[in-house]
Amino acid sequence: MYKYNANDQQIVEERAKQFRGQVERRLQGSVLEDEFKPLRLQNGLYMQLHAYMLRVAVPYGLLSSEQLRRLGHIARTYDRGYAHFTTRQNVQYNWPELADVPKILDELAAVQMHAIQTSGNCIRNTTADHLAGVARDEIEDPRPYCELIRQWSTFHPEFVFLPRKFKIAMTGAPAHDRAAIRFHDIGVRIVDNDRGQRGFEVWVGGGLGRTPHIAKVCRGFVEYEHLLSYIEAILRVYNRRGRRDNKYKARIKILVNELGIDAFRALVDAEWEEIKDSTLKLERSAIEQIVAQFAPPTYETLVDENLAKLILGKDRELASFVRNNLRPHKAPGYIAVIVSLKPVGRPPGDVSDTQLDAIADIADTYSNGRVVVTHGQNLVLPEVRQKDLAALHKALGEWDLATPNIGQLTDSICCPGLDFCNLANARSIPVAMEIAERFDRVDFLEDLGEISLKISGCINACGHHHVGNIGILGIDKLGVEAYQLLLGGSPGNDASIGEIIGRAFGASEIVNAVQTVLDVYLAQRSSADERFVGTYRRIGKTPFKDALYGDN
């Protein structure tokens, strides 16, 4: 894991000090709220419906047990005893007092964390595959490059007031994108070219929000030493030419679409030509220093266990857990375990202070002290010995952290919605919770198989409803909460944007509508192996529409 050097540490400490001064000047009145707003936003501090919300950065989702304990301590001391993991691998506190935020930043700085650029019209936290470093299908760990991007983008003096926010994601598993790179402003895929060289395929202009776009390839192969110069070229073109007349047309996806990818690429190439051999050019030795910090732990010499035995064993809960919550690990005898933050009866992604402490202890015992936040709002224990699975399952169960529903319907993604957010048109958490309760039958969920449900409380799409196999979008229909249903979305290598099926449903109808969609799928799938999205693509939307709205 990346360890801060003296400079890194100084920067986060000075940031806490700077923000303390900004808060003091705001409270005294020498800084007006209009001037303060962009300052607090660049530090992740939002004004929400009832209170401030502080978003803390978790670079590429990676946390140590020490950091988790500190997050729990902050939840206990400055908030209401819980924290919320987000779809961008960050963590949010919903109830801090403004005057306490500088203290929270000090607490974070003490464990090499910060809230820098977690909001505002700047370069945000770079996200990565949550199985980075352990996935069997990975060709290279993307996190050292994410860390380089983190450093380059931190207080980049030219790009602090972009037209709009800017999000970068990276994957090192070209065949299996778990980081949704096609739905980011810049998506980076580590690839080998046809001459056997390692480098980066750079995608641009993806995004969700009001006008969802699948990104386009901006350059098929960027040599490793040019990663930062190529990204800087894109950012400079965007900063100078991105639209600033309408915030809904200000993301880079609109610029790319209006210019066309070829014209956009020509502008980037012209800019890149000027800067590619500048000081932005990466030295292999500098990269290797960072790569060394992400070196895997020394693995014990183990062999793969017969996990089928656990699946067929007497402990049915353990069997479900093993079937759904594990992901292959590159080292023999090891496994990555996904801890569900979606038990029935809790808002997706929420964890209590005591659960954070418990996860830290469990990570120390079972996972080399490491935890990774997923963009599905769950946590990964990346370094688990397969022989410890039963004991780990028991330890998680004691903290209500063993829900065996990863990849299933109840593993939904959900934005905070109208319960917290002042942009929202409708509540989203209660819909997610009602669906979780309605379908909370292990056998039914197992039979249904892999399916994703994503819920947003407004068109800004924080719940990524466009890329849910089933997406739900909360809207305001003449002052009443209503929900549109979208089907067929997917965020991965087979990226697709869900289609709106028909008129919106009322709050009392939407869960029945989901039931109807599931019934059609179960009746129409070619076999139990055909996933929901496969059936949808094969039969199209008509059978679903007919079942939902009748034939007329």
Added chain:
Amino acid sequence: MEIIRDQKIVQDSWRHIEDGDPVPESGDVTVSLIRFGAERSDLDARSGRDGVRVGPDEEIDTIIADLGKLPLIAVTFPKFTDGRGYSTARLLRGRHGYTGELRATGQIFRDQLFYLHRVGFDAFEMAPGKSLSDALEGFSDFSVTYQSSSR
């Protein structure tokens, strides 16, 4: 009026002449980029120095040939959240080697100074009502940086 130049509070005598207003015979003035192009011979005939103002959406191509002689370029920030002027500064300093005074004007607040200074600005007209001595502290918000820039 008082401005900040080279991280000090100094008296400044440059006047910004709006389009449509007459340019005085003497004294140091700035004019808009368009006027700078259109009224070059009249400006050259004056006794004072001539600088140019560049708006956030203006390209600097037309003044590249003059950069060696220009004593002052004022990049305007009508809205502080419009960050195009930061790229303008980097291009002027880094790509085109401009060494004269590069001044930020408009909605300039203390918390932008660290960034503006790094992209190459060396003079700052603060927004009305803002304390200049308070603003000076903005230069030292951070003592280390990650990326290369103009400085």
